[in-house]
Amino acid sequence: MNKILADYDINELLGLLCGQPKYIAKQILSFCARGADIDGMTSLPKKLRDELKLEFFEKPLYKAEIFNSKDGSAKFLFKLNDGNLIESVFLPNNYGNTVCVSSQVGCRMGCAFCASGMDGLARNLSAGEMLSQVALINSHFGGSLKERAVSNIVMMGSGEPLDNYDNTLKFVNLISSPDGLNVSERNISVSTSGLCDGIVKLAESGHNVTLSISLHAPNDDIRKQIMPIAKRYTVKEVVGSAKYYFEKTGRRVIFEYSLIKGVNDSLECAKELSELLKGFPLHVNLINLNPVKDAGLKPSGKDRAGLFLAELEKKNVSATFRRSLGSDIEGACGQLKRKYLKEVSHDH
Ligand code: SF4
Numbered sequence: 001m002n003k004i005l006a007d008y009d010i011n012e013l014l015g016l017l018c019g020q021p022k023y024i025a026k027q028i029l030s031f032c033a034r035g036a037d038i039d040g041m042t043s044l045p046k047k048l049r050d051e052l053k054l055e056f057f058e059k060p061l062y063k064a065e066i067f068n069s070k071d072g073s074a075k076f077l078f079k080l081n082d083g084n085l086i087e088s089v090f091l092p093n094n095y096g097n098t099v100c101v102s103s104q105v106g107c108r109m110g111c112a113f114c115a116s117g118m119d120g121l122a123r124n125l126s127a128g129e130m131l132s133q134v135a136l137i138n139s140h141f142g143g144s145l146k147e148r149a150v151s152n153i154v155m156m157g158s159g160e161p162l163d164n165y166d167n168t169l170k171f172v173n174l175i176s177s178p179d180g181l182n183v184s185e186r187n188i189s190v191s192t193s194g195l196c197d198g199i200v201k202l203a204e205s206g207h208n209v210t211l212s213i214s215l216h217a218p219n220d221d222i223r224k225q226i227m228p229i230a231k232r233y234t235v236k237e238v239v240g241s242a243k244y245y246f247e248k249t250g251r252r253v254i255f256e257y258s259l260i261k262g263v264n265d266s267l268e269c270a271k272e273l274s275e276l277l278k279g280f281p282l283h284v285n286l287i288n289l290n291p292v293k294d295a296g297l298k299p300s301g302k303d304r305a306g307l308f309l310a311e312l313e314k315k316n317v318s319a320t321f322r323r324s325l326g327s328d329i330e331g332a333c334g335q336l337k338r339k340y341l342k343e344v345s346h347d348h
Contacts, residue, residue: 002081005056006032006128006135009174017048024048026179030145032128033180035059035135057081060132066140076137080105080129084122088133088157090141096151096187097141099134103168104159109193111214112226113258113289113297116158125159127170133157134175134183145181154189154212161190162198172207185209191256196233199241203248211245212254212285213238217264218272226263226297235276243280252281256322258289259300259308270308274315284312284319 005028008016013025024044031041037059038052061078064085068074072092079085089100107114108121134150143149153175155161161168168190175183189210192198199211215238217223223230242253255277259265277284286309289299300308305321312319 002057003055004060004081004126004128005038005052006060006131006174007126007170008128009170010177010179020048029174029177029179032131033135033145033174033177035132035139060126060129061086061136063136063140076133076140078133078136080125086125086129086133086158088137090137090150093152097149098152098154099137099150100154100156101130101133101171102157102159103130103155103161103164103171107159108163109160110228111193111216113216113260121159121163124164124167127167127174130155130167130171131174131180134181138181148181148183150181151183152187152189153183154191156189156191156212160193160195162192162195162202165198165201169202169205169207172209189254193227193229194233194238194241195229196237196241199245203241203245208249208251210251210254211242211249212256213242214256214258215273216256216258216260218269218276222264222269226260239276242282246280246282252283255282255284256287257284258287259305260289261298261300261304263297265300265304265308267307267311270311271315274312274317277317278315282318284317285322286319287322 010025010029013028014022017025027043028041038049038056039058041049061080063076064079065077066074074090076088076090077085078088084105086102086105088102091098091100102125104124105122106119107117110117134153138148138150141149155168172185172188175181175188176185185208189212190202191212191214193214202209202211215235216226217230217235220230220234223235245251246253257264257273273284286305288305289297291298309319309321
């Protein structure tokens with residue numbers, strides 16, 4: 001079976017190319033970080049490129065469709081070599097542009113408000129498949145390795161990054177490599193639905209990425225209604241592992257909280273949440289739920305969301321509303337792929 005060249009780090013490349021000088025391995029790393037296919041690695045000897053093509057796919061993934069939003073954001077639908085589809089999103093910001101990366105094809109966490117988890121997990125993405133999402137989007141917007149169009153990475157596309165722990169960590173290593181895109185770990189955010197074991201492992205890994213936890217509820221009863229993972233870890237355990245992450249890394253943890261009408265948006269919920277989170281540096285991102293067709297959950301109204309935020313502020317919990325981009329191009333992760341697959345299957 002063919003392999004993916006972008007999965008290889010410098011040491012693995014040196015092993016693969018046995019006898020070749022180190023600068024060749026470095027060139028391959030930088031080509032992969034630019035999203036080049038093997039034929040496009042023109043500074044490598046033709047013989048080497050031909051040998052690589054016998055063992056490796058030309059490219060880890062291909063742009064299938066791009067949907068540009070009026071607000072400047074863009075969704076990319078990528079086709080993998082096995083025909084699977086994944087999504088990535090480009091989000092412009094005044095502090096720098098962000099790419100939202102997928103870490104798995106589908107997801108097995110089954111959160112009720114998410115389109116990505118509706119069909120379960122198909123497979124993990126490799127580190128090179130994650131890297132290539134960023135590489136292709138960076139070059140699509142005219143970025144190079146020196147002058148990147150992408151400065152920040154959030155792992156909030158389809159998939160649970162900590163359910164694909166080794167590849168996620170390898171992706172962090174590859175994308176922060178000085179021979180590649182050289183993105184600082186401080187500008188990389190790993191988002192989890194709250195896999196406590198994975199959080200503890202990440203805290204002890206020596207890495208320094210931002211940890212973002214999808215909490216979405218102030219107690220176990222509500223969390224169990226919308227996130228099956230709540231049956232495995234209690235909210236107290238999730239918050240405990242977040243504290244541990246802060247103690248180990250000194251990084252403020254981000255909690256994501258989607259406001260869902262009538263489910264988790266009451267004033268009591270806001271009070272319970274501030275009680276739960278007090279005592280260590282963190283930030284709460286309130287998000288207006290992106291309604292997923294078929295899921296039956298609705299976003300909170302503006303008034304209710306305003307009251308919720310005011311209650312957190314009153315209790316000195318740092319919180320903001322996260323601006324929702326791309327609503328005209330099928331907002332939340334997984335929606336675009338579902339729409340595309342439906343359209344394609346309607347065509348046939
Ligand atoms: S929200 Fe994240 S963890 Fe939950 S099903 Fe969707 S992709 Fe998976």
